[in-house]
Amino acid sequence: MNPQGALSFLLGTAIDLYIFVLLTRFILQLVRADFYNPISQFIVKASNPVLVPLRKLVPANGNLDLASLVAVLLLVIGKVYLLLVLGGAGGMPPVAALLLYSLRTLAGLLLNYLFFAVLVRVILSWVAPDPYNPFTAIMIQITEPVMAPVRRILPSMGGLDLSPLIVLLIIQFMMILFAV
Template sequence: MTSLYFLGKTILTLCLYVLILRLWMQTARVNFYNPFTQFIVKITQPVIGPLRKVIPSIKRMDTATWVLLYFVAVMKIVFIYYYSMINQPIWSNEYLLYAIAAIAHAFGYLLFWLLLFRAISSWVSRGQSGADELLAQLTEPLISPIRRIVPPIGMIDISFMIFVFILMFLNMFAIDIVGYLWLIL
């Protein structure tokens, strides 16, 4: 049972990551000719394409992707409560609110991993690959305000570390607010 729980939770979390990336890439207006960007669009298009015919966009907001993201988050919450040892009903209206926490949790962890990959790739490829360009387009709007306050010290840019500390603080704060649910997401 543990292996099925791990597999289901991992698949649902990866789906959340992919949908968040698609929305984030649209918002950041990244280079859509990048192979990784094309990959994200191609794997989500079979579901989002037909959904857009039913749920139209509102101005520049991709409501079909937002609805799908929220639906996957609700599925993850239901799955976690169904397979975990918590004595909860299979469905509760609270799960609709918990889905927002699941999206925030996935976004925070995705942001952490993207920052980590960007830092490691800056040591290895030094901005020469398409992945570096994409990571910079996604994370630079979040890092640049910190860089303006705390400029690089010589050759060392500590803005990433400061942002990761902020993410860690927000994670601890979410544990204080949401409690056990945040830990099992």
């Protein structure tokens, strides 16, 4: 029986889920998604308890909701600290190393988020869902700003859209290049 391992798993999962909510909020604001969508409404209500007070310290910069990125960084740092404490590690890593790790983790999270969003959109296109479905609409709004420029560059392939494949390759290249 390992109660510390179970507690580490539970806390790590809860933090990861909230990080996902905050990243979704950041991306929805970045792409100017429809905030009347029920999924957007859920994300706003779930993230407001943390972001509303944080916005007093970290204001938005145009379309960039910097408060949500700062909250994600703080959660990543907090998660590392909690897992080190629960794991019985001797001490804390240097602050610079922890900050660098957190920034790398944030970049990896954003790239993974985008990768899986494009992948989900491809799968949704195969099953021909209702375009008015709230989930489908959000996925289109999240991925279209990345896929549209690639679609403009690629020549017409007779009705076959290869832009998701190119976007997925670019994301994978960036993940390997930056080692995230």
